[in-house]
Amino acid sequence: MDLETFNKTEMEAMKKGKVREIYDNGDSLIMVATDRISCFDVILNNEVTKKGTVLTQMSKFWFDMTKDILPNHMISVDVKDMPEFFRQDRFNGNTMLCRKLNMLPIECIVRGYITGSGWESYKKNGTVCGIQLPEGLQESDKLPEPIYTPSTKAEIGDHDENISYEQSVEHLEKYFPGKGQEYAAKLRDYTIALYKRCAEYALSKGIIIADTKFEFGLDEEGNIVIGDEMLTPDSSRFWPAEGYEPGHGQPSFDKQFARDWLKANEGHDWTLPQDIVDKTIAIYLQGYELLTGKKLA
Numbered sequence: 001m002d003l004e005t006f007n008k009t010e011m012e013a014m015k016k017g018k019v020r021e022i023y024d025n026g027d028s029l030i031m032v033a034t035d036r037i038s039c040f041d042v043i044l045n046n047e048v049t050k051k052g053t054v055l056t057q058m059s060k061f062w063f064d065m066t067k068d069i070l071p072n073h074m075i076s077v078d079v080k081d082m083p084e085f086f087r088q089d090r091f092n093g094n095t096m097l098c099r100k101l102n103m104l105p106i107e108c109i110v111r112g113y114i115t116g117s118g119w120e121s122y123k124k125n126g127t128v129c130g131i132q133l134p135e136g137l138q139e140s141d142k143l144p145e146p147i148y149t150p151s152t153k154a155e156i157g158d159h160d161e162n163i164s165y166e167q168s169v170e171h172l173e174k175y176f177p178g179k180g181q182e183y184a185a186k187l188r189d190y191t192i193a194l195y196k197r198c199a200e201y202a203l204s205k206g207i208i209i210a211d212t213k214f215e216f217g218l219d220e221e222g223n224i225v226i227g228d229e230m231l232t233p234d235s236s237r238f239w240p241a242e243g244y245e246p247g248h249g250q251p252s253f254d255k256q257f258a259r260d261w262l263k264a265n266e267g268h269d270w271t272l273p274q275d276i277v278d279k280t281i282a283i284y285l286q287g288y289e290l291l292t293g294k295k296l297a
Contacts, residue, residue: 011085018043019055019234025097028075030082031056033094033229037272037280039259041160045271052094053296054284055232059096061292062198062230069197070190072226073098073217093297101217101227104183105175106168107151107160108191112199113142113210115237115249117162118149130164138246140210140239146195148188153215186224187216198231205290207253208244212236233284253287255280 013021018038023030033052037044056077063072075097079086082097111118111128118128119139126133129149137143150168151160163171165188173180191214199209213235215228229235233254240251261276262268272280289295 009084011083019052020229025083027100029098029100030086031096031098032091033096035094037255037258038234039255039262042270044258045269046277048277048281048284050281050296051284054288055229055234056094056096057296058232058288058291059229063226065201066194066197066226066230069193070224070226071219072230073101075099098227099219099225101219101225103215103217103227104187104224105153105171106184106187106216107153108187108214108216109149109151109211110146110191110195110213111143111149111211112146112195113140113208113237113239115140115210118211129162139248140244140250141246146192146199148191150187183224190214190216190224190226194226202238202291203241205293206241207287207290208239208241208250210237210239210250210252233287238287253283253290257283 011023013032014024015022018041019034019036021032021034023032033055035047035049035051037046037048037051060074060077063074066072075081077093077096079091079095082091082095086095114122114128114133114137121128122133122137126135128147131147131149133147134144148165149162150165151162152171153160165184168187169180169184171180172183176183194214195209195212198212202209209231212231214226214230216224217227219225236254237256238253240253244250258272258276258280261272262270285296
């Protein structure tokens with residue numbers, strides 16, 4: 001980053017996602033996790049105060065914990081390392097300076113327990129994303145081994161599409177000729193290794209990670225690196241271990257609370273009542289504190 005960039009007081013986001021805004025910083029990127037919340041691929045009309053800070057600080061926590069398995073794109077979460085523009089209160093705590101990566105066009109989903117769309121699929125034909133599972137599973141059961149169920153990445157307003165492992169090879173091959181098989185295998189293996197490490201740690205802190213998704217990219221040398229966010233309440237299902245009981249849905253430390261309210265209340269116009277917003281952020285904060293052992297600054 002040159003001095004001119006570092007002294008910039010005005011910057012425009014180059015990309016606005018459902019929750020994140022990304023700024024081009026020359027040789028790096030700056031990712032801002034806003035307080036927006038999305039459910040069912042729709043951005044809700046509410047904002048959830050401090051949610052962006054939880055997402056950024058939780059990603060930092062996991063990036064630090066797993067860098068021996070795989071490098072990640074994080075450089076700093078200190079706004080003093082960023083251009084002048086980011087030294088405003090609204091960027092403090094929710095902003096991450098990152099390496100630029102060539103992102104791989106796959107959402108890497110791993111499921112350790114059967115729930116959500118996986119449970120709905122299993123009830124129909126005993127499979128999840130084409131993977132045959134044992135008979136007799138109940139909702140929220142732990143799977144014998146975590147399963148890898150990749151999907152394609154959707155543009156805003158579209159839904160991600162679940163694909164098989166074999167289709168992920170073909171999909172990657174289209175973008176990276178001659179590398180589809182290699183990249184698909186590495187994404188699967190890294191996804192499962194990261195999940196196993198983090199799920200074991202989380203369980204020791206009283207949290208079950210039922211499922212999550214990772215995104216990966218290539219650095220300048222062509223190495224696979226973890227990008228985007230990592231094991232946040234937006235990308236994962238976190239359940240309290242206390243009271244865990246298969247056979248029904250579980251309470252959670254994520255936006256499932258908001259999703260459930262939207263499902264149960266028609267005519268909501270994608271707006272949550274304030275008490276549901278307050279409960280949602282309380283859940284995010286509780287999950288962060290249990291996992292990290294720290295209160296959010």
